[in-house]
Amino acid sequence: EVQLVESGGGLVQPGGSLRLSCAASGFTFNDYWMSWVRQAPGKGLEWVANIKQDGSVTHYVDSVKGRFTISRDNAKNSLYLQMNSLRADDTAVYYCARKTGEYWGQGTLVTVSS
């Protein structure tokens, strides 16, 4: 059974940093592109970033370029999202997803507020 479990969310002040993690199981992690998708409270889905199987290629939505970094550790079956210079409009539930949404985690809430 495919499982994706996010962690690392919480309350952070504007300008602060946070690192999200996603533990994957039930499939061969290094066979798949992986993504982060977020959803602001009461809003729709927004794709944030994705990363190729070997980590050699990444893509980002314009609003996070230069602030967020997606990475992976295939030996640990884990996906990460390093978020710096956080802003209030980054407040959202962040989901880890296989490819662009074949499977989803339960999400982790990030709140950026003073």
Add this chain to the structure above:
Amino acid sequence: QSVLTQPPSVSAAPGQKVTISCSGTRFNIGHNPVSWYQQLSGTAPKLLIYDNDKRPSGIPDRFSGSKSGTSATLGITGLQTGDEADYYCGTWDNSLSAYVFATGTEVNVL
């Protein structure tokens, strides 16, 4: 604002059919496969349709997808109260080098 356009909401009675349109451009739907996602209230999204018209294992055939040119459509037949949810289309956009979701459609079962 998204580069993909969906109606904000659609409604129908139980047992009826609804269709949800997803309109894009030659940079996204025109050149890339479309997926559809269902999000029940308070839960994570779930993949309903991939590669325009394919259903993952476990998705009932009441759900169908199609694509023509720069538009895609999700159809739900035999509407059930359990189908009340938000539905999103998504695809890759070659000009943005990013995956894009539409703003979503709320399905209401009257």
